[in-house]
Amino acid sequence: MSKKDNRSIAFIYDEMDPSEKLEFERDLEIDNNLLIEVESLKNVSENLNNLKEIAPPQDIVEIICKSAVKHKSRTGGSYKRSAFYAAAAILLLGMTSGFFLLDGYQKNTESNSSADAASAGSSSPVLTEFVHPRATSQNNNITTSSITSGSAATISTASTNRVSPWVDHNEVIHFHDRFGAGESAAIDSIFRNSMQKLTPVTDPAQSKHFQRNLHLTGSRR
Amino acid sequence: MRKGLLIIDRTMRLNNSDHIPKNYEKMKDEELVHLFRKEDDQLAFRELMNRHQAKVYSYIFSMIQNREVANDIFQETFTKVITKMDDTYNEQGKWIAWVMRIAHNATIDHIRKQKRFVDVTSSYDEESKTDFYERLPDEDSIGQHEKLELDESTSSLLKHISNLPEEQRTVVMLRHYYEMPFKEIAELTDVSINTALGRMRYALINLRKMFDEEHEKESKNI
Numbered sequence: 001m002s003k004k005d006n007r008s009i010a011f012i013y014d015e016m017d018p019s020e021k022l023e024f025e026r027d028l029e030i031d032n033n034l035l036i037e038v039e040s041l042k043n044v045s046e047n048l049n050n051l052k053e054i055a056p057p058q059d060i061v062e063i064i065c066k067s068a069v070k071h072k073s074r075t076g077g078s079y080k081r082s083a084f085y086a087a088a089a090i091l092l093l094g095m096t097s098g099f100f101l102l103d104g105y106q107k108n109t110e111s112n113s114s115a116d117a118a119s120a121g122s123s124s125p126v127l128t129e130f131v132h133p134r135a136t137s138q139n140n141n142i143t144t145s146s147i148t149s150g151s152a153a154t155i156s157t158a159s160t161n162r163v164s165p166w167v168d169h170n171e172v173i174h175f176h177d178r179f180g181a182g183e184s185a186a187i188d189s190i191f192r193n194s195m196q197k198l199t200p201v202t203d204p205a206q207s208k209h210f211q212r213n214l215h216l217t218g219s220r221r
Numbered sequence: 222m223r224k225g226l227l228i229i230d231r232t233m234r235l236n237n238s239d240h241i242p243k244n245y246e247k248m249k250d251e252e253l254v255h256l257f258r259k260e261d262d263q264l265a266f267r268e269l270m271n272r273h274q275a276k277v278y279s280y281i282f283s284m285i286q287n288r289e290v291a292n293d294i295f296q297e298t299f300t301k302v303i304t305k306m307d308d309t310y311n312e313q314g315k316w317i318a319w320v321m322r323i324a325h326n327a328t329i330d331h332i333r334k335q336k337r338f339v340d341v342t343s344s345y346d347e348e349s350k351t352d353f354y355e356r357l358p359d360e361d362s363i364g365q366h367e368k369l370e371l372d373e374s375t376s377s378l379l380k381h382i383s384n385l386p387e388e389q390r391t392v393v394m395l396r397h398y399y400e401m402p403f404k405e406i407a408e409l410t411d412v413s414i415n416t417a418l419g420r421m422r423y424a425l426i427n428l429r430k431m432f433d434e435e436h437e438k439e440s441k442n443i
Contacts, residue, residue, distance in 0.1 A: 006418035009425070013396065015403055044425045047432065048397050050374040051382075056278035056295050061270060064299040068257075068266045071303050 008038045012045055250316045258306060270299075273317050276398045277324050283394050284328045286383045294331055298324040321399065322409055325391070332387060381431040389424035392417055 010016045011024050028035050165173050245253065245268040256265035277298065282291040301323050310319050382390055391410060395401045401409075407417040 006415055006422060009418045009422045010403070013403070013421075040429060041422070041425045044429045044432065047428075048378065048393065051279075051283075051378045051397060052372065052375050053275040053398065054279045054282050054375075055275045057292060060292055060296050061274055064296060064303070065263070065267055065270065067300060068303045069263055 008034065008041060011038060012042050251312060254306070254310070254312065254316045258312075266303075269316070273320065276317075277320060280321070280394050280398050281324055281328050283379055283382055283398075284387075284390060285331065286379065290331065294324070294327045298327050301327070317399070318401075318405060318409075321395070321401070325395075325409055329387075329391075377435075381428055381435075384431065385424055385427055389420050389427065392420045393424045393428075396421060 007016070007020075007024055011021065016024060028038065167173055242264065245264060248256075248265075248268070250269065250272070253262075253265040253269050256262035257269070274295075278291065278295050281294045281298070282288070285291045285294065298320070302320055305323075310316065382393060385393065388410065392403075392406055395406050395409065396403070403414055403417045403421070407414040410417065412420075
């Protein structure tokens with residue numbers, strides 16, 4: 001069936017563009033056969049308007065409404081629960097990624113500053129980070145002897161890319177880093193020199209940072 | 222025991238709408254669907270049922286022409302609507318178009334099953350030049366008892382519509398009961414818009430013939 005034949009249906013059911021409609025109306029004026037067809041189809045279509053809606057049996061409607069209640073009570077607001085879990089997951093993800101971003105940023109800035117300090121003391125490109133021992137700001141009792149003794153500071157040759165020092169309960173700094181065989185003496189001297197330059201942080205506000213970094217800012221030269 | 226079919230006026234609301242608050246009547250379908258899905262509002266669902274149940278039922282009944290089967294398909298349709306509304310229905314689309322798609326699919330499934338389970342010994346009759354399906358008596362066609370329960374004009378129209386081929390009947394019913402645009406009918410029935418328009422045209426031409434024949438018979442009887 002051609003589109004032309006269907007134009008009469010589109011016209012009767014008012015589904016023509018204004019321009020198409022105008023064109024079709026012009027055709028109707030000059031084509032009597034088309035006019036007769038449109039009129040007769042229109043009559044049939046109008047006859048269909050006598051077709052009334054038929055209501056479904058009320059008992060079936062009631063059964064359907066009851067099954068809707070049952071279904072909702074059975075699923076128990078699954079939508080709300082899933083929405084809650086989704087929101088919680090997004091929040092957790094946001095917090096975690098935020099933490100890691102912040103952490104990464106701080107590590108970068110710290111490693112940059114400590115690398116600068118290390119390169120100032122030696123030409124050896126060893127990356128070192130220092131963590132402030134717990135309660136340094138309170139009692140200023142840095143146990144430099146235990147740190148510098150070498151027994152407390154554990155330097156491992158494990159293959160770690162980043163230095164990640166940490167402080168245990170006895171406020172001992174632990175390092176894990178990779179050194180070349182001939183570099184350990186040089187590293188020890190850098191380390192010792194650095195430790196000698198340490199001064200306790202006098203401004204407690206500076207140590208309130210949640211990572212408690214040890215500031216290697218003071219120099220006794 | 223058989224119950225009579227209730228023919229309702231398009232503007233009439235059903236009895237069970239009495240306890241639905243008036244403000245629900247003013248709400249759009251989307252708002253009611255939202256209330257039902259997200260706040261488990263049963264009244265919202267009832268309001269949706271009140272608005273569309275007669276149209277959905279009329280469509281199914283006009284396609285099937287058997288009250289018992291139409292009841293089953295109607296119930297099956299809304300059971301699917303309830304269970305799939307949380308997962309399948311996308312609120313961007315018209316709710317009733319989605320419901321109609323379910324009703325249409327259930328109806329067509331039933332019609333095809335009915336045809337499939339008949340033993341076909343010879344599919345083409347040389348004498349009458351018709352295939353099996355064309356000769357198949359419409360076993361769901363409206364019965365004498367059903368006619369009596371419907372009003373005369375509706376009954377007569379349904380009888381003629383039931384004689385139309387299935388695809389023409391579908392287009393006529395979707396257009397008539399839902400004033401569904403031909404574009405949507407085409408989408409629902411998986412054909413081009415031109416095919417949908419063509420089917421409507423043939424349906425009207427066929428109905429015109431049937432009306433003419435009926436008038437002839439009546440005039441002869443007089």
